[in-house]
Amino acid sequence: MLINWHDPDHVYLVCGKTDLRKGIDGLAMVIAENYGLELYDNSLFLFCGSRNDRFKGLLWDGEGFILRYLY
Incomplete structure (x- = not known):
């Protein structure tokens, strides 16, 4: 499976602290x-957690x- 991360139509940054222990279902439910x-x-x-240098x-x-952990 080849993923083109450069071509999403929209990019949303969810403001505030999100519990990054949540998985796909939990984060989809937040949205x-x-x-x-x-x-x-x-x-x-x-999604940003308590540290502002790590995202999901x-x-x-x-x-x-697809769930990616970005740091």
């Missing part, structure tokens, strides 16, 4: 319930979600 955004429209969601990225690739 759906708190922000009402569509998860399946080629968007990259970036959530992306739908057409077949499933």
Whole structure:
């Protein structure tokens, strides 16, 4: 599977502290319930935890979600 991280239609930075122990389901629930955004429209969601130099990225690739830990 080849992922093109340079071509999401939208990039959303979720403001505030997010518990980065959450997995795909927990982070998807945060987006759906708190922000009402569509998860399946080629968007990259970036979550920040208590440290501002580490992020989790959530992306739908057409077949499933990809969860990346970025630092």
